[in-house]
Amino acid sequence: MTTQLFKSIFIQLTILLLFFHGFGxxxxxxxxxxxxxxxxxxxxxxxxxxxxxxxxxxNNDNQLFIKGRWKVLDEQNSQVLRQYSLGLRDTVPEIVSLATDGVNLGLTAIEQVVTGFSDKEPEVLKDQLKYVEQALMERFKKGDDFFYIAPQSLSKLDDFFEKEISGKIHSAVHGSLGAILVALGDAFESNEGNIEERISGMGDRMDIIAKEIDRSLQLKAEQLEMKAAEYCGYLKILDETETQLQQIVPQLLEFDLVQVK
Structure with missing residues (x-):
């Protein structure tokens, strides 16, 4: 039974990683x-x-400052500025939210899986997940009323999720598996309660958690897939508005934000 449990752990965590990799x-x-x-x-x-x-x-979608200097715009040009500002507000916070919420969903799922087997979250998992969160925050940050996105290619985010984030998650999971096996071994040696019942209970909990992870990540994947083309369309329109604003205020060319390749 112990061998079957260990096999189940590896299979379920592998499925979890595949789902996580997919929606990224x-x-x-x-x-x-x-x-x-x-x-x-x-x-x-x-x-x-x-x-x-x-x-x-x-400021307030209607005041433009470049290098600390206020650029006075007439009413018509102020409308272009407002359109640009609102375009950023309509697009970027949602991109940041979906990126951070997606990763956090995956990290929470991993914590649930690991805790389901070991009855506590191993320290090695906590340490490794900190590196995942740090890598994410270098690209995306989100607060109660604060959104940050770093300069980056939006066409390369698959590499970011697939290689960097996924790699760090693999490290966290592999380290945690070792801690789980050690904890189970200690439990056997110390005869803590009915071990077979404990293992059986973990299997039941794993089935429930795995199904919920499956459902949640699949919904997230579908949501992100539907939004992908929409984001690109918005950003390309935003680039056109930015170009129009740069024609009005040429100093903005130095700080070209949205660049369509």
């Missing part, structure tokens, strides 16, 4: 758009940042 890939299908600078969006302010410094700032 579908999120950015066919999206040949580059963000040339970092972008921070809050309730009242949009900031285009470069090397930690704000280069372009839009």
């Amino acid at each position: 890939l579908k999120a950015q299908e066919q999206c040949d758009v580059q963000l040339g600078h970092g972008l921070i969006i809050t309730e009242d302010v949009i900031r285009i940042v470069d090397r930690g410094q704000t280069r372009v700032q839009i």
Whole structure:
């Protein structure tokens, strides 16, 4: 029975990783758009940042500052600025939310699976998941009213999820599996309760958790797949609006944000 349990652990965690890998890939299908600078969006302010410094700032969707200097626009040009600002607000926060929520969903699922077998979350898992979260936050950050996206190619996000994030998750899972096996071995040696009942209970919990993970990640994958083309379309329209705004304020060319390849 012990061998069957160990086999079940490996199979279920492998399925989990495959689902996680899948929705990361579908999120950015066919999206040949580059963000040339970092972008921070809050309730009242949009900031285009470069090397930690704000280069372009839009206040309340109607005031434009470049390198700290206010650019006065007439009513017609202010409408272009507003269209650009609202376009960023309509698109970027949702991209950030789906990216961070997707990863967090996968991390929570892993924690549920591991805790289901070991009755506690191994320290090695906590440590490894910190590296996953750190890698994510370098690209995407989200607060109560704060969204950040780093300069990056949106057509390369599949590589980010597939290689970097997935690799770190593999490390976390493999380390946790070792901790689970050690914990089970200790339990056998110390005769803690009815071990066979404990193993059977873990199997039942695993089945329930696996089904919920399956359902949740599949829904997320479908949602991201449907949104992928929509994001690209919005960003390409946004690039056109940005080009129009650059014609009005040529200084903005230095801080070209949305770049369609």
